[in-house]
Amino acid sequence: MDISPLDRNGMAAWCARDIPEGWLVNLGIGIPTLVADFVPADREVIFHAENGVIGVGPAPAADAVNPFLINASTTHVTLRTGGSYVHHADSFAIARGGHLDLCVLGAFEVAENGDIANWARSADEPVKQVGGAMDLAIGARRLWVVMEHTTKDGEPRIRHRCSYPLTAKAVVRRVYTSLAVLDLEPRGFVVRAMIPGMTLEALQARTEAKLHTA
Amino acid sequence: MDISPLDRNGMAAWCARDIPEGWLVNLGIGIPTLVADFVPADREVIFHAENGVIGVGPAPAADAVNPFLINASTTHVTLRTGGSYVHHADSFAIARGGHLDLCVLGAFEVAENGDIANWARSADEPVKQVGGAMDLAIGARRLWVVMEHTTKDGEPRIRHRCSYPLTAKAVVRRVYTSLAVLDLEPRGFVVRAMIPGMTLEALQARTEAKLHTA
């Protein structure tokens, strides 16, 4: 049986299925932002944006753009009924103070000790792009990562230890990749689900860290 | 010439004369609270109360009390046009963050090094009443004190050093007493004004700290 790795929308949809009604969720830029599109409108999930929007709704119709309303990716959005606004310090109080039920981030690498690297490819990068990732990573009750299982060159991103500069230590709880869903437990990565046709052996071959089964 | 020490209202009025339009002012409980009554209504001074009221106005008419609006002495007040509300942490951010142009407090003692003692008569008092005095004392741009020049027994309150537990060190800028107005300068207390009939010698006799002249 051939395997068909999930594309960006496929990964986002896989993640979206596991977000229950009522959670407060921050979605990082990139694939995580797509997750909102796969949460049914009648499931009330409250999306938080770092720029102080609580209750981010879908993109507006082209003729109904509110120029004063953007998300953390600076994309025009709508506000869900029941949404509200706070200033930046209060918005990061939400993120850092343990009020997010979930934060979903993209990453370059995740390690079996829960470390995440998602902001720089090298300590020597001259220009830094930190943004709010470190605040979100240390502050959310749960941190999930959505990313391709390997790099474009086939190098593993699910690592024994991260090789890129860390965003935060020991914070990742789950990873959705193009091939599998992995939970982080004290013993390391535990395979929760795989795409059709994938075997544990084939998955391990694409993974540096040791994979466990439930 | 006989001397007539100022009463509470007299001290409050003396202080009120020196508060210019536009200042943000916190008035402590006791005599300081009376100061507001002597600021003319057409002089826009903004009074701050620790419980989150910006723009405290005069007492309401008996038949127009708003049960949701009190000042820090838990007395019913009104809100001046242009006033607003903040929560307690923001209210003390105003006090502690250097945003008060002036705080007027009562005191047991003030010392020539600017120390103030206004919250406890002894370190051994079993039950403490700190309230917001320490926050106000360290945070206001100017701290003025309004108090009787001596105790009821004639003991000095204008001291070389405070004998009661301190509220804060080196913060007092001016003292309005029943007898005089004293500025705190690096050299110590400087007499700015005295009530009619008072002489420097008579004032010094009622004062522990050395008094200077301008």
Next chain:
Amino acid sequence: MIDKFVHSMADAVAGIADGSTILLGGFGDVGIPTPLLDGLIAQGATDLTIVAVAGGRDGSAIERLLSLGRVRRLICSFVRPASLAGRLFQRGELEVEIIPQGTLAERMRAAGAGITGFYTPTGADTLLAEGRETREIGGRLCLLEYPLPGDVALIEAWSADRWGNVTYRDSARNLNPVMAMAAQLTIAMTRNVAALGELAPETIVTPGIFVNRVLHVPL
């Protein structure tokens, strides 16, 4: 559908455990959720730590809770010596921790904001600093303060919707929004009920994400 409204006082205060730290909103008689405190009395939890601006006056709900022996520790900015709290403390029947009012508010704000410690000049030059860690910053002596989180916050709202979004009336705001952020379980009583979307988004003071349960208690 998110619906944080509960329909009885018993549901509002259900599950508050013995030994809990309770953050109690209000200043004077304004913004204090007295019905919820009475509900807590009926619910039965004991060995409580109460965090409030003050130790309560005669006839207050705090005094009722104290008189029933349900409070082990009181954390506040002042206690009147003649009050029940003052008398219990002097008899050794109540622990009391006195904190400057601004530091009290800021410690709860820190708990809600993920700040694990902060420095303030407040109290640093006083006997409240005895035996505690200080540090000179910018030429000024400062005290190190730690967050003050609650297990439960009891707050009074003016209007609330089913997401738990809250507005306050006038000076009834006081400690309520700060405590709502600082507790694991925030229980709001509201004087008015708003339909979702009825409260203008810019005017919501406490977003519903800080509120777990809402009980409608009309004025």
Next chain:
Amino acid sequence: MIDKFVHSMADAVAGIADGSTILLGGFGDVGIPTPLLDGLIAQGATDLTIVAVAGGRDGSAIERLLSLGRVRRLICSFVRPASLAGRLFQRGELEVEIIPQGTLAERMRAAGAGITGFYTPTGADTLLAEGRETREIGGRLCLLEYPLPGDVALIEAWSADRWGNVTYRDSARNLNPVMAMAAQLTIAMTRNVAALGELAPETIVTPGIFVNRVLHVPL
């Protein structure tokens, strides 16, 4: 009568000194007081430190200020390598200090609130912590952070009155209220003018006590 309205851009930006630290509100294109920045460009102050959420995109007012060589140092949470700020930095013509966005906001909040230092886990386990003071609190490594005050804040309001009371529209709130608290001189441009008392007291987001000058710049 308190009247914080000024009636020309020159009056709005008068007196901003060379070497000032300027807190610049806004996030993306929203809530950024571009007319005030253009006013600052015309006013002439140089050797500036700019604090903003990011280093500015092509065509932004920050980029214009940078292109004129008026900025010595940029403090923000990210800089795009290809942006003018990124290129100037790589050429050694601009100092850049990168701070996690939450820490950036909190450091300004601390400046406004009289907090002289605070601890946060943000960044503590990263290379941003190298050579800096850390402390373990509750089993978690934390970084010590200091306040970030400004000499001047430039903010965009939706509505303002003569006391300087301010409301914001939708997500244009962002850093503006925090910066208004953190600067010695806060200059607001407002899209709308309200009579005193027209803004409901409970809905004012930045009380006028944090605002020094207001300029009406209609949309």
